[in-house]
Amino acid sequence: MQTPNKKFYITTPIYYPSDKLHIGHTYCTVATDTMARYKRLCGYDVMFLTGTDEHGQKIEEKAKEAGITPKEFVDRIVTGEGGIHDLWKLMNISYDRFIRTTDDYHVKAIQNIFKAMYEKGDIYKGAYEGLYCTPCESFWTESQLKDDKCPDCGREVKPAKEEAYFFRLSKYADRVQTLLEDTDFLEPRSRVNEMVNNFIKPGLEDLCVSRTSFSWGVPVDFDEGHVVYVWVDALFNYTTALGFMNDRYDDMKDFWPADVHFVGKEIVRFHSIIWPAMLMSMEMPLPKKVFGHGWLLLDGGKMSKSKGNVVDPVILADRYGTDALRYFLLRDFPFGSDGSFANDLLINRINVDLANDLGNLVSRTTAMIEKYFDGTLPETQVADEIDTPLLDIVKALPAKYEASMESYAFQTALADTFAVISRANKYIDETAPWALAKDSANNARLACVMYNLLDTVRVCSILLSPFMPDSCEKIFEQIGADATVTAWDSAQSISLLPRTVSVKKGDAIFPRIDLEKELAELEAQAEAMKKAAMPAVEIEPYAEENVDFDTFCKSDFRVVKVKNCEKVKKSNKLLMFTLDDGTDTDRQILSGIAQFYEPEALIGKTLVAITNLPPRKMMGKESCGMLLSATRLEKGEEVLTLMMLDDSIPAGSKIV
Ligand code: ME8
Numbered sequence: 001m002q003t004p005n006k007k008f009y010i011t012t013p014i015y016y017p018s019d020k021l022h023i024g025h026t027y028c029t030v031a032t033d034t035m036a037r038y039k040r041l042c043g044y045d046v047m048f049l050t051g052t053d054e055h056g057q058k059i060e061e062k063a064k065e066a067g068i069t070p071k072e073f074v075d076r077i078v079t080g081e082g083g084i085h086d087l088w089k090l091m092n093i094s095y096d097r098f099i100r101t102t103d104d105y106h107v108k109a110i111q112n113i114f115k116a117m118y119e120k121g122d123i124y125k126g127a128y129e130g131l132y133c134t135p136c137e138s139f140w141t142e143s144q145l146k147d148d149k150c151p152d153c154g155r156e157v158k159p160a161k162e163e164a165y166f167f168r169l170s171k172y173a174d175r176v177q178t179l180l181e182d183t184d185f186l187e188p189r190s191r192v193n194e195m196v197n198n199f200i201k202p203g204l205e206d207l208c209v210s211r212t213s214f215s216w217g218v219p220v221d222f223d224e225g226h227v228v229y230v231w232v233d234a235l236f237n238y239t240t241a242l243g244f245m246n247d248r249y250d251d252m253k254d255f256w257p258a259d260v261h262f263v264g265k266e267i268v269r270f271h272s273i274i275w276p277a278m279l280m281s282m283e284m285p286l287p288k289k290v291f292g293h294g295w296l297l298l299d300g301g302k303m304s305k306s307k308g309n310v311v312d313p314v315i316l317a318d319r320y321g322t323d324a325l326r327y328f329l330l331r332d333f334p335f336g337s338d339g340s341f342a343n344d345l346l347i348n349r350i351n352v353d354l355a356n357d358l359g360n361l362v363s364r365t366t367a368m369i370e371k372y373f374d375g376t377l378p379e380t381q382v383a384d385e386i387d388t389p390l391l392d393i394v395k396a397l398p399a400k401y402e403a404s405m406e407s408y409a410f411q412t413a414l415a416d417t418f419a420v421i422s423r424a425n426k427y428i429d430e431t432a433p434w435a436l437a438k439d440s441a442n443n444a445r446l447a448c449v450m451y452n453l454l455d456t457v458r459v460c461s462i463l464l465s466p467f468m469p470d471s472c473e474k475i476f477e478q479i480g481a482d483a484t485v486t487a488w489d490s491a492q493s494i495s496l497l498p499r500t501v502s503v504k505k506g507d508a509i510f511p512r513i514d515l516e517k518e519l520a521e522l523e524a525q526a527e528a529m530k531k532a533a534m535p536a537v538e539i540e541p542y543a544e545e546n547v548d549f550d551t552f553c554k555s556d557f558r559v560v561k562v563k564n565c566e567k568v569k570k571s572n573k574l575l576m577f578t579l580d581d582g583t584d585t586d587r588q589i590l591s592g593i594a595q596f597y598e599p600e601a602l603i604g605k606t607l608v609a610i611t612n613l614p615p616r617k618m619m620g621k622e623s624c625g626m627l628l629s630a631t632r633l634e635k636g637e638e639v640l641t642l643m644m645l646d647d648s649i650p651a652g653s654k655i656v
Contacts, residue, residue: 005045006043006044006045007044007045007046007047007254007255008036008039008044008045008046008047008259009046009047009049009242009255009256009257009258009259010032010035010036010039010046010047010048010049010258010259010260010261010262011032011048011049011050011238011258011260011261011262012028012029012032012049012050012262013028013053013261013262013263013264013267014050014051014052014053014099014101014234014237015050015051015052015053015084016052016053016054016056016058016059017052017053017054017059017073017074017077017078017083017084018058018059018062018077019077020077020082020312021084021087021313022303022310022311022312022313023296023303023310023311023312023313023316023329023341024264024295024296024302024303024310026087026091026313026325026329027293027296027329027333028262028263028264028293029050029088029091029093030091030093030325030326030329030330031262031293031329031330031335031408031410032048032050032262033048033091033092033093033094033095033326034326034330034410034466034467035260035262035405035408035466036048036094036095036096037094037465037466037469038405038466041462041465041466041487041488042488043488045254046096047096047097047242047251047254047255048094048095048096048097049095049096049097049098049099049237049238049241050088050093050095050097050098050099051097051098051099051100051101051237051241052074052077052078052084052098052099052100052101053101053230053233053234053237054070054074054078054100054101054102055101055102055216055217055218055227055230055233055234056137056214056216056217056230057134057137057211057213057214057216058134058135058137059073059074059216060214060215060216061134063216070216071102074100074102078100082314085098087313087314090313090314090317090322091313091317091322091325091326092322092323092326092469092470094469097241097249099237099240099241101218101233101234101237103248105240105246105247105248105249106237106240106241106246107218108245108246109236109240109244109245109246110218110228110232110233110236110240111218111219111220111221111228112245112246113232113236113240113244113245113282114165114209114218114220114228114232115221115222116245116282117167117278117281117282118165118222120281121168122167122168122171122281123165123166123167123168123209124165124166124168125163125164125165125166125223126163126164126165126166126206127161127162127163127164128160128161128162128163128164128166128208129159129160129161130159130160130161130208131145131157131158131159131160132157132158132159132160133150133152133153133155133156133157134158135150135153135155136150136152136153136155137229137230137231138150138152139160139208140157141205143202145157148600152266156598160213162211162212162213163212164208164209164210164211164212164226165208165209165210165220165223165226166206166207166208166209167206167207167209167232167274167277167278167281168206168281169204169205169206169207169273169274169277170203170204170205170206171277172204172276172277172280172281173200173203173204173277175276175277175280176200176204176272176273176276176277176280177196177200179276179286180192180195180196180200180272181196184289185272185276185286185287185288185289185290186268186272186289186290186292187289187290187291187292187336187408188291188292188336190336191265191268191272191292194268195268195269195272195273199269199273200273204273207229207274208229209228209229209232210223210226210227210228210229211226211227211229212225212226212227214227215227217229217230217233218233231270231274232278235270235271235274235275235278236278238258238261238287239252239256239284242255242256244256256284256285257284257285257286257287257288258287258288259287259288259289260287260288260289260290260291260408261287261289261290261291262291262293263290263291263292263293264292264293264294264295265292265293265294265295265338266295268290268292271290271292272290272292275287275290291335291336291408292336293335293336294333294334294335294336294337294338294339295338295339296311296329296333296338296339296340296341297338297339297340297341298310298311298340298341300340303341310529311341312529313325315522315525316346319518319522320346320347320350320513321471321510322470323467323468323469323470323471324350324354324468324510325346326467326468327349327350327353327354327414327464327467327468328345328346328349328350330410330411330414330467331349331353331410331411331414331415332345332346332349332411333411334409334411335408335409335410335411336408343518343519343522343523344515344519347513347515347518347519348515350510350513351512351513351515353418354509354510355508355510355511355512355513356512357418357421357422357425358418358421358460358464358509358510359508359509359510359511360425361421361424361425361428361453361457362457362475362478362479362509363505363508363509364428365428365450365453365454365457365479365503366478366479366503366504366505366506367505368433368434368437368450369450369454369503370503370505371437372433372437372443372446372450373447373450375502375503375504375505376500376501376502376503377447377450377451377454377499377500377501377502378443378444378447378500379499379500380443380444380447381444381445381447381448381451381499382444382445382447382448383448384445384448386427386430386431387427387448387449387452389423390423390424390427390452390456391452391494393419393420393423394420394455394456394459394460394494395494397416397417397420397459397460397463398459398463398491398492400413400416401413401416401417401463404416410467413463414464414467417460417463417464420456420459420460421456421460424453424456424457424460427449427452427453427456428449428453431449433446433449433450436449451495451497451499451501454479454480454481454497454501454503455494455495455496455497457475457479458476458479458481458485458486458490458496458497459491459494461475461476461479461481461486462486462487462488462490462491463491465486471509471510474506474509475509477504477506478503478504478505478506478509479497479501479503480497480498480501480502480503480504481497481501485497535634535639536634537632537633537634538632538633538634538636539632540632540633554612555610555612556610556611556612556654557608557609557610557611557628557654557655557656558581558582558608558609558610558611558651558652558653558654558655559582559606559607559608559645559649559650559651559652559653559655560579560580560581560582560587560589560606560607560608560609560627560651560652561579561580561604561605561606561607561651562577562578562579562602562603562604562605562606562607563578563579563580563586563603564577564578564603565577565578565599565600565602565603566599567594567599568590568594568618568619568621569619570619571594571619572594572595573592573593573594573595574590574591574592574594574618574619575590575591575592575593575594575597575599575602576588576589576590576621577589577590577591577602577627579607579609579651580651581609581611581651581652582650582651582652582653583652587609587611587624587625588621588622588623588624589609589623589624589625589626589627590618590619590621590623591623591626591627593627593629593640593642596639596640596641597642602642604647605642605644605647606644606645606646606647606649606651607627607628607642607643607644607645608627608628608643608645608655609625609626609627609628610625610626610628611624611625612625613625613626627642627643628642628643629641629642629643630643
């Protein structure tokens, strides 16, 4: 049923413009776009918001490294060539509004919001002492750390102390817990237990909501030197973009509360605990739902630019088409769970579903109608009972599809639709049009078969259009379906195409891909990207003097295992290693690498040592050998990486 004038407000997270976006970011935005398009198709007046989260220490530091201002830095990534705006254009993202947290109206609104919570007494001044993760802009308590590292990103945390403002998160703990446990505010349901057990039950502490250690943020306008915590700044974007506490827009009454926020699983905590608590403080209605989707993994881990394991959506969309990529993302991975990305999955999916099943159905049907009927079907058509199974599943499809879409089960909606497409291909085999065409007495029957195929394609393409908007338009054109038979309501009925419909066979909509060739090319490209991501190294001059072979052979290189490693007291540089060198006696080596490694992180590692150097005393301790490492200059600074070997190599093995 069309639902005229009903509003639907959906958001993506606002992305950090600290690097180029990768396929993981694209995944979330494509899902949101598909949902927005589906709702528009159903007759809703949709507001689809996306944007960028431009403040914080990470951006400030990156801009400094690049030698430009933070604003110049984010402008490059957001609006510059190949930036976020370009990516969303390429991916056909139909957002209605794009917010940048550096937009004036947003900055002013955040100041107003911060002051309102302060005046209410929900924000107060105190001092913060804790462990800070700079990339995540998050303070952690000792007990929240995972293996002494940030529980979100696994990186080092640093002790930090600052005078700061706090939000009384603890005051809202009970209400938030009830919200999570007693309503379906947060989905999938499995995320509720995680939030309640890991964060709420252990005790919600008040949240530090201002920073003084950097300045790239929204200034607290009543206390110079403080900037608003980036997550307060970021979360309220969902309301400031509608005009909350500012004059730029006036859409709060129409679109707030949001129908759904789509967010990745690692930011569910911010959206399902901190966000509702702050809205409660502001006495505002809560969003109807937060949906925490899974991650796209690569080689078993989360994609990250710093690890050099990202997949570039631009390369894939350029090679295989935007729609094919959009389809793959939502067809292969269940939205609420993690999924592993791989190029062969993408290519096989395109070949099997799009080129073979859908593409072939359209091209075979239109080609046959051109061949047998010069492109236009005759009025007289004869039905047969063999048509019934196909027509029955076409009729049943929209309700199933709708149920899946309403529960964000994109994968199921697509699987069901493609089951009908496969059924239609089977119907071609069952009805054998080429046999019917041999005798003109069968013309009316043949026309009916062709008509049923076209109409099946029409219904399926309506349902696929939120996923693959451009391709479905092309299909509509080829099968002669104009706007009067491609709206949402038209998907609910079969046989809506005019009986004497004319088709226009066009180019293949989804060309088949040569799997082997493409995989090789993609791999070569990924290698090149990895290389390009490597930091530029200043090569030290090579030694001019040769060493004779016998002298070289005297050096005794051995595999050693780190049994213990600790800092040498009163030394900034030295780490003291206790090593298993395969003999019964531990070997002690001192190494001036404390600035590059935390000693605990090295325990258990397999390293390489030269063992026949004369023992030497450093800071009163004896060192028997030297550990080998790779050293180089990066941006003028010395960087060092210890040579580490596969742990399966036993200690004492000689290296020759
Ligand atoms: O978190 N697979 O920004 P962000 C799936 N600025 N999703 C992924 C992904 C992957 N491999 N990598 C990233 C932020 N994402 C904040 C949001 S909202 C008020 C502030 C998703 O650029 C990630 O899960 O780091 C998150 O939902 C989104 O991309 C933005 O990540």
